[in-house]
Amino acid sequence: MKAALLLCVLLYLNSAVNGGLTxxxxxxxxxxxxSYVKLIPLKPLSLDAFTLCLRLSVDPDVVNQPKxxxxxxxxxxxxxxxxNVWQEKGKISFYLSNSDGALYSIPLLSVFRTNLCLTWESSTGLAAFWVDGKRSTLQVYRQGHRVQSGGxxxxxxxxxxxxxxFDINQSFVGEITDVNMWDxxxxxxxxxxxxxxxxxxxxxxxxxxxxxxxxxKGNAIVAPEKYI
Structure with missing residues (x-):
């Protein structure tokens, strides 16, 4: 009976929708x-411009393998x-709507936390990554495109x-926090x-x-503030 009750509690926690990750x-x-975390947007992602920021640290023995x-x-x-935003081929990249990606030769993620932001606007196509407050060179990417809602x-x-x-060899291994996005x-x-x-x-x-x-979902762990 205790085992069954514990299983029910774990299943509930693994599927519950919660409010806020402060x-x-x-x-x-x-x-x-x-293993993943699904985020529920505050508004539909129908976007002709955005800023996406997040803080990440990784297990470099896994994530930084060359291939x-x-x-x-x-x-x-x-x-x-x-x-989609990736670390791949020794670079950081992002892709809009199944097109060829925009790849940036910027510092890769490490065991220490990195502040990573991405900006893009449709009118000019100008896009850039920001790493710990420092901007990459601008690129022109998908000018006139619009990110579609419903995803x-x-x-x-x-x-x-x-x-x-899902592909285990593309999964994220490490920590993510403070994921924020503006339109x-x-x-x-x-x-x-x-x-x-x-x-x-x-x-x-x-x-x-x-x-x-x-x-x-899965084995993702939400760790409290004392570990931040």
């Missing part, structure tokens, strides 16, 4: 084909990968179908403030780590 980090302790691809952020609709945002896995077909391009000054403990910029209105709901 002060928490999500830990993926090992490569897997079933390994590691998903950092995935947003997929029923039919397409709308927005799912995942941390930890790259779905090759909607919420499925505009923030200024350099605002992005640099993302490195500070107290955020003083505009409230994230697409994904907000402090208020959005989320679902935990």
């Amino acid at each position: 002060g928490n980090t999500v830990f993926f302790p090992q490569a897997s084909a079933n 390994r691809e590691t998903i950092l952020f995935a947003y997929r609709t029923q039919n397409f990968d709308e927005l 799912a945002v995942l941390l930890g896995q790259d779905p090759d179908s909607y919420l499925g077909d 505009s391009v923030l200024t350099g000054s605002q992005i640099r403030h993302f490195n500070e403990k107290e955020w003083v910029g505009p409230t994230a209105n697409v994904l907000n780590w402090n208020t959005m709901q989320y679902e935990v």
Whole structure:
């Protein structure tokens, strides 16, 4: 009876939708084909501009293998990968709507936490990564494109179908926290403030780590503030 009750509790915790991740980090302790966190956006991801920021640290023995691809952020609709961010081929990259990606020769992730932001706007196509407050060279990518709504945002896995077909060799291994997204391009000054403990910029209105709901699946662990 006790074993059955414990199993029911674990199943509930593994599927429950919760509110807000303030002060928490999500830990993926090992490569897997079933562990992920689904984030529930505050508004549909129908975007002609965005800023995406997150803090990450990785197990370099796994993630930094020369031929390994590691998903950092995935947003997929029923039919397409709308927005994916990767560490691959010794670079950091992002892809919009199954197109060829934009690859950046910037510092790779490490065992120490990295503040990573990505900006893109449709009108000019200008895109850049920011690493610990320092901007990469601009690239022009998918000018005139629009990110489509109706998809799912995942941390930890790259779905090759909607919420499925995960590849263990592309899974994230490490920690992710403070995932925030805005429907505009923030200024350099605002992005640099993302490195500070107290955020003083505009409230994230697409994904907000402090208020959005989320679902935990598999062996992903939500670790409390004392580990931040």
